[in-house]
Amino acid sequence: MAEHTIKAFDQEMDTLRGLIAEMGGRAEAAIENAMLALQRQDKVLAAEVVAADKRIDVIEAEVEKLAIEIIALRAPMANDLRDVIAALKIVSVIERIGDYAKNIAKRVPLIATNTRIHEPISLLPSMGQVAGEMVHDVLNAFAARDADLALAVVERDTVVDDFYNSVFRTLVTFMVENPKTISECAHLLFIAKNIERIGDHATNVAEMVYYAATGQTLPERERGADMQPED
Amino acid sequence: MTPMTEAQNSLAIANPKMSARDVKVFYGEKQAIKGVSIDVDMDHVTAFIGPSGCGKSTFLRTLNRMNDTVASARVEGEITLDGENIYASSMDVVQLRARVGMVFQKPNPFPKSIYENIAYGPRIHGLAAAKADLDVVVEKSLRRAGLWEEVKDRLHDSGTALSGGQQQRLCIGRAIAVEPEVILMDEPCSALDPIATAKIEELIHELRGRYAIVIVTHNMQQAARVSQRTAFFHLGELVEYGVTSDIFTNPRQERTKDYITGRYG
Numbered sequence: 001m002a003e004h005t006i007k008a009f010d011q012e013m014d015t016l017r018g019l020i021a022e023m024g025g026r027a028e029a030a031i032e033n034a035m036l037a038l039q040r041q042d043k044v045l046a047a048e049v050v051a052a053d054k055r056i057d058v059i060e061a062e063v064e065k066l067a068i069e070i071i072a073l074r075a076p077m078a079n080d081l082r083d084v085i086a087a088l089k090i091v092s093v094i095e096r097i098g099d100y101a102k103n104i105a106k107r108v109p110l111i112a113t114n115t116r117i118h119e120p121i122s123l124l125p126s127m128g129q130v131a132g133e134m135v136h137d138v139l140n141a142f143a144a145r146d147a148d149l150a151l152a153v154v155e156r157d158t159v160v161d162d163f164y165n166s167v168f169r170t171l172v173t174f175m176v177e178n179p180k181t182i183s184e185c186a187h188l189l190f191i192a193k194n195i196e197r198i199g200d201h202a203t204n205v206a207e208m209v210y211y212a213a214t215g216q217t218l219p220e221r222e223r224g225a226d227m228q229p230e231d
Numbered sequence: 232m233t234p235m236t237e238a239q240n241s242l243a244i245a246n247p248k249m250s251a252r253d254v255k256v257f258y259g260e261k262q263a264i265k266g267v268s269i270d271v272d273m274d275h276v277t278a279f280i281g282p283s284g285c286g287k288s289t290f291l292r293t294l295n296r297m298n299d300t301v302a303s304a305r306v307e308g309e310i311t312l313d314g315e316n317i318y319a320s321s322m323d324v325v326q327l328r329a330r331v332g333m334v335f336q337k338p339n340p341f342p343k344s345i346y347e348n349i350a351y352g353p354r355i356h357g358l359a360a361a362k363a364d365l366d367v368v369v370e371k372s373l374r375r376a377g378l379w380e381e382v383k384d385r386l387h388d389s390g391t392a393l394s395g396g397q398q399q400r401l402c403i404g405r406a407i408a409v410e411p412e413v414i415l416m417d418e419p420c421s422a423l424d425p426i427a428t429a430k431i432e433e434l435i436h437e438l439r440g441r442y443a444i445v446i447v448t449h450n451m452q453q454a455a456r457v458s459q460r461t462a463f464f465h466l467g468e469l470v471e472y473g474v475t476s477d478i479f480t481n482p483r484q485e486r487t488k489d490y491i492t493g494r495y496g
Contacts, residue, residue, distance in 0.1 A: 002494040009493065075452060077479050077491040215481030 001079075009074050016066055016087050017143060020094070023059040024139035026052065027094050028132055030101035031198060035128035037108045038121060038191065049105035056098035063091040079212070086212035090142065093201045093208075097135060100194040100201075107191055111184040120167075120174050120181075120188055124195070127163040130156065131195045134202035138209060147213040153206040154218065160199030167192040242460065242472060244270040248413060248443040249294060249331075254308035256289050256298065263289045265467040266308070271413075271460070276435060276444045278458035278475065280451055282495060285464040287447050291415050294445065295331035296324055312413070329356055332406035336418040338398030340390035340405070345382050348390040348401055349373060352409040368408055375441075376404030377434045396427025403434060407442075414438070416446040420453065432457050451491055455479050463487045 004010050030049050037046035067088045070076060076084050111117065134153050141149035168189065175185045207218050247270035256264035264286045271277045279287040289298070296317060298304040310317050317327055329352070340348050349369045353359045359368050369386070373379040378400040382393070390401050399419060406414055416435075420428040435444060435457045448454050454461055454475065461478040463471045463486070471484045482488045489495055 002489055004493045005495065006493060077451070077493075078482050078488050080492045081480060 006074075009070075009076075012066065012070055012074070013080065013083065016063060016070070016084070019059055019063050019066070020087055020090060021139060021143055023056055023063070023091060023094050024135065024142075026056050026059070027097045027101065028135050028139075030056070030098055030105075031128060031132040031135065031195075034101045034104040034108070035125050035132075037105055038111075039125055041108065041111075043109045046105040046108035050102050053098050053102040056095060060091045060095045063087060079215070082212040082215065086142070086208045089208050090205050093205050094135075097198050097201050100198050104191050104194050107187045111187050116178065117174075117181050117184045117188065120171055120185060123167050123170055124188065124191060127160065127167060127192065127195050130163065131160050131198040131202065134160070134199055134206075138202050138205045141206065142209045142212070145209075145213040147210050150206040150209040150213065151218075154203050154210075157199050157203040160196055164192055164196040242270070242474070244272050246272060248273050248313065250309075250311045250314075251290075251293070252309045254290070254293060254306065254310060256286070256293060257305040257307075258301070259303040263467055264293070267464075267467075267469045269462060269469055269472055271443055271445055273412075273443045274440055275459040276439050276446065276457055277460040277462065278454035279445065279447045279462050279464060280449075280454045280490075281464035281470075282490065283449075286467040287462075287464040288417055290464065291417055291445060291447050294413070294415055295328050295333055297328075297333065299324065329409045330411055331413040331415060332409065332411035334399070334402050334406055334414065334416045334419050337422050338395055338402050340393070340398050340401050342389065342391055344387045345373075345390050345393070345401060346386040348405050349408045352405060356409050358409060372404040372408040373401075375407050375438065376400045377430060377437070378404055394427070396423050396430055399423060399427070399431060400434065403431070403438075407438075411442060413443040413445065416444065418447055418449060421449065428453070451479075463490060465490070 030052060033045055033052075034049045036042065037049060067084050070084050074080075111121075134156055137149055138153045140146070141153065171185050171189055171192070175182050178185075210216070210218050250270045252268045254264055254267045255262060267286075267290055279291060281287045292298045293306050293310060294317075296306075298306055306318060312327070312330065316322070317331075341351065343351070346369055349372050350359075350365045353365065353368045359365045370379060370383075373382060378397060381397060382388075382401075390398065393401060399422075403414075403419075420431050423431065432453065435446065438444060446454070446457060458475045461473065461475045462469055463478065463482075463484070465486050471478065471482060471487045473483070478487065479491060482491060
């Protein structure tokens with residue numbers, strides 16, 4: 001895309017995109033590390049995930065400040081305006097994604113002592129991986145203004161929803177058969193739900209990226225067959 | 232009539248007040264307008280935007296035949312007011328300019344009293360003759376121009392003694408006094424400070440619906456604030472014409488996008 005006549009405007013937009021790329025990278029790492037900590041029952045890594053979330057919150061505040069300055073001082077129009085508004089909305093969603101990863105990490109010490117739940121734990125990493133990839137791809141889509149990649153992320157949300165339903169049934173069955181693991185399995189259910197919400201949020205970001213890139217809103221899509229009521 | 236291309240125009244205007252079809256303007260050998268087709272209606276303020284030399288002011292001036300006063304100018308194509316060709320030989324140009332009024336970049340009140348600035352037009356057009364009738368027209372026009380409260384106690388002071396913003400509202404009042412159907416404004420705020428500009432913009436908002444208003448502006452924020460329809464001109468062509476909010480959030484044409492986002496240059 002051609003550069004703005006006013007170069008400082010380009011620099012500010014680049015800074016904005018850079019901050020979102022960093023924030024997204026950190027959220028993605030938080031998901032990956034939280035799942036790794038869960039798998040390995042690694043309390044130290046889990047504590048690191050919790051601590052690292054602070055930086056995500058700081059970046060959110062930085063992006064908000066810069067976006068408001070750009071709107072006030074540069075009066076962005078058309079695709080520039082859509083980019084800035086998308087940036088504002090995207091950071092608040094990524095911040096939520098970071099919170100979900102942090103919440104997963106916080107549950108690790110509460111279940112790490114129980115060796116009987118290895119089997120249900122093993123269901124979660126591949127679900128976490130799909131959600132993490134959605135976050136990764138949607139941020140690439142924002143950086144590249146790639147509407148097709150954003151669409152591909154939206155379509156993948158049903159995979160996470162299906163995963164969640166399958167994990168939910170498996171955990172319920174496991175709890176019925178192993179009542180002594182109910183407390184730990186309840187945590188695993190919350191973790192699965194958190195991952196499912198991460199997928200939903202990545203989908204929301206994809207919708208914003210699609211709008212920023214094309215100026216068109218996505219038509220209402222078919223929801224995944226989620227057994228949980230929408231929140 | 233040449234139909235407007237889809238690229239140019241995303242608007243379907245059912246009852247246009249004015250219509251231009253394939254309008255070309257030449258200054259001697261040089262072609263300033265290259266086949267512009269556009270409709271404007273009563274219910275919306277239409278803004279013409281575009282870089283200097285794009286032809287927006289030239290085109291605006293074809294709408295009340297102001298280009299007739301330029302010896303080298305030649306206009307081709309068709310422009311209608313309520314379906315009537317304004318370039319037809321039967322058209323009375325003086326009458327046309329009463330129906331299609333104009334406000335210029337620099338306020339240009341007559342060097343006469345505030346009262347006379349307003350009363351002059353209605354008097355020569357025979358709209359009012361008796362003093363009492365003229366008084367009514369002057370008050371009504373100044374009220375519509377948002378100037379009455381500020382000048383009602385000094386109607387016989389010189390119009391040129393007013394501030395720039397007041398002078399411009401006086402000129403708008405003068406245009407209104409002859410009961411036009413269309414008001415053309417060519418950069419009406421470019422000589423005014425932000426407060427006076429805001430007052431003119433508010434006035435445009437209040438006049439909307441009563442008159443078809445077409446405004447040429449360099450200030451894109453102003454176009455965004457005052458208009459509901461925006462036409463983007465570039466190199467003598469109408470590049471895009473659409474709903475203002477669409478033009479400023481999601482223009483269809485690459486040239487429009489580059490211009491409004493500040494990427495020309």
